[in-house]
Amino acid sequence: MSACAPAVDTESGDSPDARRVDRAPFAALAPCGDQPFVAVFRGFTADGELVEKVGSSPSSDIYGVRPDGSVSPVTTDLGSYQFGIADDAATIYASPDPSPSSSTSRSTADVTTVAPSPSADRVVAIATASGQQTLVLEAPDVGAVAPAPDASRLGLTVFTAGEQPDVGTTAPAVVDLPAVSAPRSLAPDTGAARRAEPVVVVTRELTWSSDGQRLAFVATLPDATQEVRVADAVTGESSSLHRSDATTALLSLDWSPDGTTLLAVEGRAPTNAGRSRDTVVEIDVATGRSTIVLRGVRGDLVYSAADGSRLTMLDNGPESSAVARTWSRTPGGRFVQTSTATIGADLGLVGADRLDIPRCALS
Incomplete structure (x- = not known):
């Protein structure tokens, strides 16, 4: 990773090296043995837009990307799953969002407070080859789901109710597989918690x-600031690595394959002229130093090469379409866009996000 990589302004969607851009989606992902998919993502259709979740969000399904770049549905029930794919691409671990009748949500200053559901949420294992779903565990108010590299554990976010109505803490947790006990919390240590004040910590982007030893996540603190935290998956000890102010939203997070860097998208309000001020940063895990590597990019950005030399994201294209974009790091250290393509048009996809690429697909 180059700590001095100059930024590339991609607000227009074109790189300075536009001649390099091809139309091959998910460039250079490698087949994962006999498994059908090299990536999974959350897809939105016109039908899903008619079935709203809590917060007026359209419902969605999980879709898989095949080695040739084509797309197939993994689920078809508009379950709006939180999910992650195992590194061998054999299993997707997923939890459907609760139905509108089982929970309520309100948002203030980017801090979301969720009333606990009276019933437990399900986490299922979905075999990518067959689509068969197997119940893994039930736990109250499951949010994000992320399998460890060896699939021996699951990282989750779970909600714990506070003493005051509709107030509590959503914190990361880990559960061993097969799940024979409740998830153990990796709750971040905040000053407000030590003072026994009401706390809302919304964590996501696990x-x-x-090496499977640490979990990184985004925490939203009571003052509406956000930070990237790293927790030991065994002891739960955590530390703050990168912090934003209340005007910046940390929109996505991904750990580099070599374990040295975290990739985050920082969303900001546009300028008065309407120009994007969003930035993509690489955060050095050892020092916490951050370096801007892209500008004008808003979406779920992930590493898509084993050496960290490619970044891929999904976003919404013109005329209600889903678009895959890939950037490659040049020998000089800067990123240029090298691939952009519409995906899932034959399936009626009008949008996509939450891309997850198993390590077996990284070449």
Whole structure:
């Protein structure tokens, strides 16, 4: 990783080296043995837009990307799953969002408070080859789901109710597989918690280090600031690595394959002229130093090469379409866009996000 990589302005969607851009989606992902998919993502259709979740969000399904770049549905029930794919691409671990009748949500200053559901949420294992679903565990108010690299554990976010109504903490947790006990919390230590004040910590974007020893996540604190935290998956001890102010939203997080860097998208309000001020940063895990590597990119961005030399994201294209974009790091250290393509048009996809690529597909 180059700590001095100059930024590339991609607000227009074109790189300075536009001649390099091809139309091959998910460039250079490698087949994962006999498994059908090299990536999975959340897809939205016109039908899903008619079935709203809590918060007026359209319902969605999980879709898989085949080695040739084509797309196939993994689920078809508009379950709006939170999910992650195992590194061998054999299993997707997923939890459907609760139905509108089982939970309520309100948002204030980017801090979301969720009333606990009276019933437990399900986490299932979906075999990618057959689509068969197997119940893994039930736990109250499951949010994000992320399997460890060796699939021996699951990282989750779970909600714990506080003493005041509709207030509590969503914190990361880990459960061993097969799940024979409740998830153990990796709750971040905040000053407000030590003072016994009401706390809302909304965590998301769980991502494992390649050695399976640490979990990184985004935490939203009571003052509406956000930070990237890294927790030991065994002891739960955590530390703050990168912090934003209340005007910046950390939109995605991914751990580099070599374990040295975290990739985050920082969303900001546009300029008065309407220009994007969003940035993509690489955060050095050892020092916490961050370096801007892309500008004008808003979406779920992940590493898509084993050496960290490619980044891929999904976003919404013109005329209600889903688009895959890939950037490659040049020998000089900067990123240029090298691939952009519409995906899933034959399946009626009008949008996509939450891309997850198993390590077996990284070449």
